[in-house]
């Protein structure tokens with residue numbers, strides 16, 4: 001099992017302070033856009049890869065999903081999920097997305113929010129997800145946008161006229177990145193946009209929608225600090241279907 005920074009007590013405590021941790025899906029500004037990409041959940045079998053606290057698992061169960069399986073490689077995240085987002089239709093299980101076996105032809109929807117950019121063996125994961133989906137099944141996910149993941153930290157630089165610039169140096173160099181987050185060194189993987197999309201196509205998915213998320217005017221009016229998200233994309237949202 002890959003060592004998971006989310007099991008570090010100090011990092012875990014820091015992550016708990018994020019709005020998306022405390023308020024769940026409503027605390028995640030990209031959630032309305034991601035939600036719009038989802039198929040109907042009623043009666044479906046749903047897989048959540050890197051489920052964290054299980055907010056989406058609970059949403060799916062409450063929307064009528066028949067069964068929801070939430071996988072995560074952090075025991076601490078799963079313990080919290082079982083505590084705050086338990087539901088009879090949900091099973092939470094410890095699993096490393098780098099290697100976890102998934103049952104074949106078992107799910108109608110594979111969902112993942114902000115977990116795939118921690119995975120190095122992305123092609124192999126997509127092959128396992130494809131096999132786990134039924135004919136007509138969907139994969140809907142978000143990752144950090146590669147423009148966001150490219151430079152690592154510190155990312156902003158001063159333009160000299162008061163503006164801040166997001167440097168793209170390093171965009172073409174794929175591979176590991178480390179950032180400082182909540183007092184820890186957090187390891188991620190930077191992949192080009194084309195690598196992510198071609199990996200989906202190569203694994204047998206038809207891409208249905210790609211979104212470089214930005215906040216709406218209404219979201220910025222309600223929370224002005226979101227205006228920074230107009231300077232560079234932070235999230236990439238993708239919906240795909242099992243093609244073959």
Ligand SMILES: C[S@@+](CC[C@H](N)C(=O)[O-])C[C@H]1O[C@@H](n2cnc3c(N)ncnc32)[C@H](O)[C@@H]1O
Pocket residue numbers: 002004006020049050051052053054055071072073074077095096097098112113114115118119
């Ligand atoms: C940013 S959190 C997102 C949690 C949740 N999906 C959400 O959107 O609220 C990333 C999650 O991915 C999990 N994760 C990271 N690497 C993983 C891996 N190799 N296998 C399984 N889960 C992993 C972490 O433990 C953490 O729960």
